[in-house]
Amino acid sequence: MHEFILYIQSYLDSDRTPGGAGNIFWATVYILLVFGGLSVAVIAMNWLERKILAHMQVRLGPMRVGPHGLLQPIADAIKLLLKEDIIPAEADAFVFWIAPFIVVLAAFTVFVVVPFGPTHAITDMNIGILFMLGVSSLSVLGVVMAGWASNSHYPLIGALRSSAQMVSYEVAMGLAVLSVILMTSLNAQSTGTLSMIGIVQAQLAQGEWFIFKFFPLGLIGFFIFAIAMVAETNRAPFDLPEAESELTAGFHTEYSGFRWSLFFLAEYSAMIAVSSIAVTLWLGGWLRPFPNWLSGPTWDSIFSFVPGITFLLFAAICFFNTARMPKHPLFKIQTMGLAGFGVVLGLIGLALFLEPVRVRVNDIFWFAAKVAGFMYLYIWYRGTFPRYRFDQLMKVGWKVLLPTGLALLILTAIMGMRTELWAQLQEVWHGL
């Protein structure tokens, strides 16, 4: 028992990830934390998407279950779990059964390398970004299997569209990622890195986020990735595999109940995964704003209060809306519920002011805040853009993003080597 406690404590003053330190106990704890956090994020995202989309369309959205529909996701989850799980008679039962698990597995496994902080990742791999792209590309297999195994026309067409779309946008995505990896090699040893933590540390060392590197090259790479990642996750305006107006629900038409909710879970966690790639590669990962310009312990402590203040702000919004609730006795429980939610948010905010919590949670907060910005963008796209036609989709992927990505890669290489190239040119010039 004593040895076990020593084993647990041995990691606490380590400056590495639990996977890097080889501590199985903390690795398990981190895995459970990431899994739980993701599930909560997906539930919150479900509510937020319905609410924000509704407000964009001048509707109220869910209002009945809980105050402002806050309990709606829970009601939905219970409904989905209690629904009958139907396997169509003509379906290929085994493939139909296993397809949702493959999609979920691929969507969750990538979080092994996502760096929420310099030590807050399950592990740091030498091939981090390659692992993320590779494993997330496996999810298309699950989609294809689901569409084929349903033995029905709409799912098959949805699966065909999805595989074509994901394979073509992966190429553009890879090129944008490569330009970032070239940027990481701009150091004294001129050695780049594929490790997710290494990429963020390279941004810290070079003193700027890669979105601003070699302006506008970093920005162009970021835009290519930002477009490709929406297509990769099958979201509007690239949601052709599940276009409701043409294909009912695309590849998961025949799925119901628990299996359908697995697809739903996988879609949202894949969205979070690609957003965290974008945040890590271009937006400085866990780094707070201006880590070099506004450096020093004073600024550090000022910025470390931001998470607590944010949560207190959320609590204040809750209390403001509690005051605005109708005064009718029928709304009594709802008003109390909203006030209770506000109290919980406020307590979280106060807990974030405590010294030990504040220091440890700071980087996770900045990472999550940046990812949340991307999640809002996803909803915004869905509320704004009309769906692409399939030939337009292919045209954007192959004729716009791919050549731009290739040009970007070459230009980034030239910019990175510009002093050496200039010296060579002068040598040639003098030789003439």
Next chain:
Amino acid sequence: MNPPVATPFFFYLLAGTMVIGGILVITRKNAVHSALALITALLAQAGLYLMLYAPFVAGVQIILYAGGIMVLFLFVIMLISIERAEKERQFNKQWLVGIIAAAALGGLFIAVYTTTTKGKALFPEGRMTYGESQNTQQIAALLFDRHAGQYMFAFEIASLLLLVAIIGAVVMAKKRI
């Protein structure tokens, strides 16, 4: 120091998965099931690369074979009518030639494994323990380094071969260019 993760248990697990996957590829009647078995075998192979302290090769194996090529395979296979495909003959009559070729290859493997030159086996005796934290950089050095790089030419020739194949595919698929 951490104990090595790559215990024999994992080798037997991955190798067994690969062999079973390989057998399923040729015995399944349904082409989609064969393709899925092939994917399983390829993923297990990626695991074997990891055991050989080559994470970069494992990552490339997953992203190219399991994520790219096999998706295109499935893409084509899905459009085949299963009812007609299941009525067709699964094996051809060249089992004699096949057995001879397989036996010759197996014999070659055993011969290479048992041969010793100057009292030394061709295979390294100990397990290689490279630091996997530098694997990507080491591959880059083997390819591109000015002094240690020796595989640049072979690498570029392979790329040229692929380019020729791509152009060939485009020429054959498109009637009017």
